[in-house]
Amino acid sequence: GQNIDQPTEMTATEGAIVQINCTYQTSGFNGLFWYQQHAGEAPTFLSYNVLDGLEEKGRFSSFLSRSKGYSYLLLKELQMKDSASYLCAVRDSNYQLIWGAGTKLIIKP
Amino acid sequence: IAGITQAPTSQILAAGRRMTLRCTQDMRHNAMYWYRQDLGLGLRLIHYSNTAGTTGKGEVPDGYSVSRANTDDFPLTLASAVPSQTSVYFCASSTGTGDTDTQYFGPGTRLTVL
Numbered sequence: 205g206q207n208i209d210q211p212t213e214m215t216a217t218e219g220a221i222v223q224i225n226c227t228y229q230t231s232g233f234n235g236l237f238w239y240q241q242h243a244g245e246a247p248t249f250l251s252y253n254v255l256d257g258l259e260e261k262g263r264f265s266s267f268l269s270r271s272k273g274y275s276y277l278l279l280k281e282l283q284m285k286d287s288a289s290y291l292c293a294v295r296d297s298n299y300q301l302i303w304g305a306g307t308k309l310i311i312k313p
Numbered sequence: 314i315a316g317i318t319q320a321p322t323s324q325i326l327a328a329g330r331r332m333t334l335r336c337t338q339d340m341r342h343n344a345m346y347w348y349r350q351d352l353g354l355g356l357r358l359i360h361y362s363n364t365a366g367t368t369g370k371g372e373v374p375d376g377y378s379v380s381r382a383n384t385d386d387f388p389l390t391l392a393s394a395v396p397s398q399t400s401v402y403f404c405a406s407s408t409g410t411g412d413t414d415t416q417y418f419g420p421g422t423r424l425t426v427l
Contacts, residue, residue: 208355235412235413237415237416245420245421246403246418246419246420246421247356247403247418248418249415249416249417252413252415254412291355291356293355293356295414299414300358300361300371301356301358301416302355303355303356303357304355305353305354305355306355
């Protein structure tokens with residue numbers, strides 16, 4: 205079966221750095237997405253990786269290793285507004301997105 | 314309208330009733346999707362449409378139907394609601410082309426079936 209694993213919850217301190225990991229086993233791979241979802245709101249797109257390596261976008265970076273079935277989202281200079289759930293999704297061989305359950309990130313002052 | 318809208322925002326429904334969730338996008342996206350989101354689970358695809366006039370089944374299609382009469386609208390119908398369909402429903406759309414083909418989500422409909 206297809207599976208996306210992420211930690212259920214993480215806690216970090218304002219101003220610090222946090223890394224959210226995602227491992228996947230899917231039928232085919234056509235890209236990996238990270239979305240942010242604030243409580244009670246819709247998911248919003250953060251990043252996309254299809255090749256191995258690091259993609260940097262401001263305070264957020266995303267890394268992919270296809271051979272290891274592994275990605276991480278790195279958030280720097282954490283702000284209170286970064287408190288949200290972070291969703292990892294892989295596009296499979298049918299070009300459908302398979303979603304992880306999400307990682308709830310709690311930021312403490 | 315800017316982006317994707319969904320209606321209603323929330324609904325409480327008696328089991329056995331018929332319900333249609335509405336979704337409209339103004340981005341001229343070819344592809345549209347319906348997901349449900351339940352606590353502790355990832356988003357699960359119910360139905361999708363790659364272009365107007367075509368639809369396909371996702372991971373959890375049973376008990377739901379969709380239609381895509383035009384580019385903008387993609388309604389989801391529950392023919393006879395059951396309590397297990399209590400969930401938050403998100404509609405999404407994408408261009409349907411290109412490497413990234415990012416999906417953009419509507420604000421969601423919170424549905425409770427009693």
